[in-house]
Amino acid sequence: MSISPKALRFDADTMWVELTDGRTVGVPLAWFPRLLHGSPEQRENYELSRLGMHWEALDEDISVEGILAGRGDQTRLRNTAA
16 A cells, blocks of 8 residues: 555644555654745645655655655755765
């Protein structure tokens, strides 16, 4: 059985994803800088698919698989300086 997003909501610091298996998962907006810095209106303008969520205006795609694995934004450059 594939787990898909059913609904989203946001508070000041968190994106809450309601899943088709009955769970609701809270994810820090800090994990996704495009969402964090987007306006509330931009955050609310999303599309749900069987695999995840998409924000056209923010150029952001987030998979349920990634959220459940604890992965944040995979496009960030990591600081490797010691």
